Amino acid sequence: MTTASRTPTPPLRTRPSRPPPPEKLPNTQILVHRTVSSHRHWRRRLLHDHRTVGLVPTMGALHEGHLSLIRAAARECHAVVVSHYVNPAQFGVAEDLASYPSTWDGDAAVLAQLDRELADDGRNLGRINAVFAPSTAEMYPSGFPGQEVDSKGSFVTITPVGEVLEGRSRPTFFRGVATVCMKLFNVVQPERVYFGQKDVQQTVVIKKMVKDFLMPLEVIVGPTMREADGLALSSRNVYLGARRRKVATVLSRALKAAEERYLAGEVDREQILEAARRVMDDVLGEQASLRPEERVKFEIDYISLADPENMEELTAVDTAKGGILSGAIKMLPVEAPQPGEDLGHSGGPAVRLIDNIILPPAKES
Numbered sequence: 361m362t363t364a365s366r367t368p369t370p371p372l373r374t375r376p377s378r379p380p381p382p383e384k385l386p387n388t389q390i391l392v393h394r395t396v397s398s399h400r401h402w403r404r405r406l407l408h409d410h411r412t413v414g415l416v417p418t419m420g421a422l423h424e425g426h427l428s429l430i431r432a433a434a435r436e437c438h439a440v441v442v443s444h445y446v447n448p449a450q451f452g453v454a455e456d457l458a459s460y461p462s463t464w465d466g467d468a469a470v471l472a473q474l475d476r477e478l479a480d481d482g483r484n485l486g487r488i489n490a491v492f493a494p495s496t497a498e499m500y501p502s503g504f505p506g507q508e509v510d511s512k513g514s515f516v517t518i519t520p521v522g523e524v525l526e527g528r529s530r531p532t533f534f535r536g537v538a539t540v541c542m543k544l545f546n547v548v549q550p551e552r553v554y555f556g557q558k559d560v561q562q563t564v565v566i567k568k569m570v571k572d573f574l575m576p577l578e579v580i581v582g583p584t585m586r587e588a589d590g591l592a593l594s595s596r597n598v599y600l601g602a603r604r605r606k607v608a609t610v611l612s613r614a615l616k617a618a619e620e621r622y623l624a625g626e627v628d629r630e631q632i633l634e635a636a637r638r639v640m641d642d643v644l645g646e647q648a649s650l651r652p653e654e655r656v657k658f659e660i661d662y663i664s665l666a667d668p669e670n671m672e673e674l675t676a677v678d679t680a681k682g683g684i685l686s687g688a689i690k691m692l693p694v695e696a697p698q699p700g701e702d703l704g705h706s707g708g709p710a711v712r713l714i715d716n717i718i719l720p721p722a723k724e725s
């Protein structure tokens with residue numbers, strides 16, 4: 361009797377299945393990864409080739425502030441990844457998540473144009489290689505934990521720095537930011553991450569997270585990009601409309617007045633902040649004297665002079681360390697809108713504006 365020879369069946373191996381090839385932004389080589397697995401698959405090759413990656417996290421609605429960060433990343437990294445994700449966890453329940461400007465097609469065109477510029481400039485090490493644009497289901501694989509202060513879930517909290525200033529007015533904000541940035545850093549595994557000084561407290565929170573969680577990456581902070589009249593660029597400026605836009609410079613002017621006092625040699629908190637308050641009070645007074653159909657109302661949330669390392673309020677600036685002047689105001693919806701008046705995106709809801717100026721350490725003489 362003969363026994364038929366049989367090839368032994370190989371043991372079953374579970375190989376990670378290759379994700380489908382990612383789409384590209386129109387007329388570019390920029391890959392769009394919509395899933396974690398697609399991005400990871402692409403990133404693995406770069407790791408193997410020892411290519412450095414710079415990540416620029418954004419919520420879209422791109423403007424020159426974002427582009428300045430992408431330019432900085434292209435100068436210093438072999439590959440640039442831009443994340444494009446409106447993270448619900450950092451919006452409070454009563455905030456503007458539903459109306460947050462969503463401009464994917466415009467952003468795609470802006471990135472395509474910038475990528476061509478970067479490629480033509482021989483001083484750059486890299487260009488835009490990928491956009492990571494996940495869904496909320498992808499970013500929160502156990503289910504979205506909710507926007508409430510007492511929501512339960514896997515969160516990263518950085519305290520006490522995340523509890524003051526912006527954190528006091530927006531109690532879930534830095535928890536949401538730190539959590540989503542931890543996820544983005546885990547997916548993209550960048551050597552460098554780029555953030556704007558416009559959101560200065562955010563940069564302090566992220567630096568602390570990177571330090572305390574021993575994360576192998578460098579946090580780079582780019583300067584605040586401004587309109588010609590000083591207003592800090594912000595995706596939320598589209599909500600302002602023409603009437604409020606003119607008055608919105610009050611915050612940058614107030615901080616500038618306070619900075620001038622410091623640069624003239626003043627270190628006392630009250631003296632420095634008094635200059636800012638005076639600008640605010642003058643504008644509040646001017647506006648109050650106008651008719652409802654002309655005037656603009658705003659509320660001051662805070663004007664702060666804080667320690668650059670932990671955002672604790674200072675009574676006097678230590679000139680060896682410098683300080684951070686920052687402020688937040690709420691521009692209220694216009695009263696008595698006029699026929700045909702440009703009220704801004706989504707009918708011109710209340711808009712929170714933030715800004716800051718870094719007071720540098722004094723030069724040693």
Ligand SMILES: Nc1ncnc2c1ncn2[C@@H]1O[C@H](COP(=O)(O)OP(=O)(O)OP(=O)(O)O)[C@@H](O)[C@H]1O
Pocket residue numbers: 417418419420424425426428429554555556557558559582583584585586592593594595596597
């Ligand atoms: N004017 C600016 N100059 C430099 N960087 C900026 C500026 N505005 C935003 N950034 C940075 O761009 C990154 C992405 O910010 P985001 O997408 O929230 O835009 P934004 O304009 O700050 O939006 P928002 O109006 O929601 O605050 C952040 O690191 C932020 O600090």
Ligand SMILES: CC(C)(CO)[C@@H](O)C(=O)[O-]
Pocket residue numbers: 417418419445447450537540541559562
């Ligand atoms: C860093 C960030 C992209 C996280 O969602 C956001 O807070 C922002 O745009 O500044």
Ligand code: BAL
Pocket residue numbers: 450559
């Ligand atoms: N740029 C900070 C994002 C936010 O205000 O939600």
